[in-house]
Each structure stands twice: as structure tokens, then as C-alpha cells.
Amino acid sequence: MLICRDLPSLRTATAALRAAGKRLALVPTMGALHDGHLALVAAGRQAADAVVTSIFVNPLQFNPNEDLSRYPRDEEGDLAKLRSARCDLVWMPPVEAMYPPGSATVIEVAGPTHGWEGDARPGHFRGVATVCCKLFLQCQADVAVFGEKDWQQLQVVTRMATDLDIPIGILPVATVREADGLAMSSRNRFLSPEDRATAPVLLRVMTQAAAAIAAGSDVAAALGEGVQALRDHGFAPDYLALVEAETLKSLTARRVDGPMRLVAAARLGTVRLLDNVPVD
Numbered sequence: 001m002l003i004c005r006d007l008p009s010l011r012t013a014t015a016a017l018r019a020a021g022k023r024l025a026l027v028p029t030m031g032a033l034h035d036g037h038l039a040l041v042a043a044g045r046q047a048a049d050a051v052v053t054s055i056f057v058n059p060l061q062f063n064p065n066e067d068l069s070r071y072p073r074d075e076e077g078d079l080a081k082l083r084s085a086r087c088d089l090v091w092m093p094p095v096e097a098m099y100p101p102g103s104a105t106v107i108e109v110a111g112p113t114h115g116w117e118g119d120a121r122p123g124h125f126r127g128v129a130t131v132c133c134k135l136f137l138q139c140q141a142d143v144a145v146f147g148e149k150d151w152q153q154l155q156v157v158t159r160m161a162t163d164l165d166i167p168i169g170i171l172p173v174a175t176v177r178e179a180d181g182l183a184m185s186s187r188n189r190f191l192s193p194e195d196r197a198t199a200p201v202l203l204r205v206m207t208q209a210a211a212a213i214a215a216g217s218d219v220a221a222a223l224g225e226g227v228q229a230l231r232d233h234g235f236a237p238d239y240l241a242l243v244e245a246e247t248l249k250s251l252t253a254r255r256v257d258g259p260m261r262l263v264a265a266a267r268l269g270t271v272r273l274l275d276n277v278p279v280d
């Protein structure tokens with residue numbers, strides 16, 4: 001497994017893979033890898049001949065009041081996991097290689113960035129879109145693999161690649177969960193034992209609300225009951241919403257002309273949990 005820490009060596013390595021006729025899959029991550037990330041690597045292996053995983057904790061997508069400095073890092077562990085998953089190349093640039101002094105260009109996506117995580121984390125999607133655009137251009141992969149766990153991010157990146165005519169396919173991978181239903185996330189390690197025991201309630205509440213809406217219940221009532229149930233279990237919900245799956249536009253009634261998604265963010269102690277489920 002090759003490890004590249006500067007752009008010239010990444011370009012040389014990816015050019016050699018392409019010259020050998022290999023199709024490349026890119027898996028963008030921020031490290032602290034778990035089985036959710038490894039499912040993306042496995043999907044990349046299925047979709048292409050060689051997998052490039054990037055590990056870069058992107059300062060541009062964190063707000064000043066967020067957890068950049070305590071974001072979990074585990075380079076040794078990550079590299080061991082990627083070797084076992086038969087990743088071919090790891091791209092782990094230092095911040096100065098990604099944003100050299102004088103960098104002055106950002107990518108601003110409208111549409112699916114509006115609302116939800118876009119409201120809760122101002123500037124977050126500008127940082128995500130900018131780094132993903134750079135990663136796509138740096139690696140020139142054929143496909144990029146993203147988890148459905150970050151549903152809004154998946155829609156934002158898909159929109160950006162389409163709008164900028166970047167020749168890359170976006171491959172979504174279903175959310176990987178713990179046995180009790182909690183979506184795997186690097187930040188779960190910060191849950192206290194008590195909060196870890198409560199955390200799966202988020203999926204249970206969302207699944208119930210999605211089933212009620214699918215069965216024809218009033219949307220506002222189903223969402224209201226869900227929010228109350230979360231509060232009763234000690235969550236501080238940021239939002240629980242029914243949205244159009246691709247645009248993230250809020251829905252007050254079931255739609256009949258396309259897919260819907262239930263999206264939620266809720267805090268438990270210091271940890272903000274994200275999840276989403278289909279409504280059908």
C-alpha cells in the first residue's frame with residue numbers, strides 16, 4: 001500500500017495506475033476509521049480496479065466553536081485497517097499541501113446545502129465542497145464513494161460534481177450500524193457509557209416516525225411525537241424532518257413524485273448524532 005503525503009507523488013502514483021489501465025475509486029475520509037469507512041473501501045474495490053483512500057481532517061469544514069482540535073486521529077491504526085482492506089494508495093496531505101499560503105478559492109453550493117446541517121454548521125458545506133472538489137481533481141478517480149450516513153453531504157457532493165462537470169461517478173453506500181442500530185461514527189467514542197446505551201433510541205424513533213408517515217399519518221404529528229420521544233430519552237434534538245431525498249427541501253406532506261428521507265440530528269451529552277432513513 002503506497003502512502004503519498006505530497007501532491008507530486010500522488011499525481012505520479014495515480015498516473016501510473018491509470019497508465020496500467022486501472023479504474024480508480026476514491027474514498028474521502030477524515031480518518032479514525034471504523035467499519036463504516038471500510039465498507040466504502042470494499043464498495044470502491046467492487047466498482048474499480050484500485051482504491052485510493054484520503055485521510056485529511058479538513059479545517060475548512062469546522063466552525064471556530066467546533067471540535068477540530070479534539071477530532072480523533074489514529075494514523076497507525078488507520079493504515080493497518082486500510083492494509084487489511086486491501087486499499088492500494090493512501091493520500092494523507094498535511095494542511096499546507098491542501099491549502100498552500102495564498103489559497104483563495106472556495107466552492108459554494110446552493111440548493112441542497114440549505115437547511116439542516118447547513119444551518120447548524122454555517123460554512124460547513126463550503127468546506128466540504130471545496131475539499132471534495134480538490135480531492136476529485138487531485139486524484140482524478142473514476143468514482144468517489146460516500147456514505148449515506150451523511151445524507152445531506154452526499155447530495156451536496158453529487159450536486160457539486162454535476163454542476164462543475166467533474167467526470168466522476170458518485171457511489172453511495174448504505175449506513176453501517178452497530179448491532180443495536182446506532183450508525184457508526186468516529187465521534188461515538190465520546191459518548192459516555194450511559195449515553196451510548198441511549199443512542200440507539202434515535203434510530204428507533206426515526207424508524208417509527210418513517211413508518212407512521214408511510215402509513216399515512218399526519219406528517220407534523222408524527223415528527224412532533226418523534227421529537228418529544230427523543231426529549232423524553234434525554235436527547236436535545238436539533239431537527240427531525242421529512243425532506244425530498246435529493247434536494248433536502250422540507251416536506252409538510254408525503255410526496256408522490258419522488259423519494260423522501262427522514263433526516264435527524266440530536267445531541268446526547270457533548271456528542272451530536274446524525275442519522276437518516278428512507279420513507280417508503
Ligand SMILES: Nc1ncnc2c1ncn2[C@@H]1O[C@H](COP(=O)(O)OP(=O)(O)OP(=O)(O)O)[C@@H](O)[C@H]1O
Nearest residue numbers: 029030036146147149150175176183184185186187
Ligand atoms: N456508519 C457509516 N456507514 C457508512 N458510511 C459512513 C459511516 N460513517 C461514516 N461514513 C462515511 O465515511 C466517509 C467519511 O466520513 P468521516 O470520516 O466523517 O467519518 P464519520 O465516522 O462520519 O466521522 P464523524 O464523527 O465526523 O461523523 C463519509 O462519506 C461518511 O458518510
Ligand SMILES: CC(C)(CO)[C@@H](O)C(=O)[O-]
Nearest residue numbers: 028029030058128131150
Ligand atoms: C467527505 C469528507 C472526507 C470531506 O472532508 C468529510 O466531510 C467526511 O469525512 O465526511
Ligand code: BAL
Nearest residue numbers: 030061062124150153
Ligand atoms: N462526517 C461529516 C464530517 C464532519 O462532521 O465534519
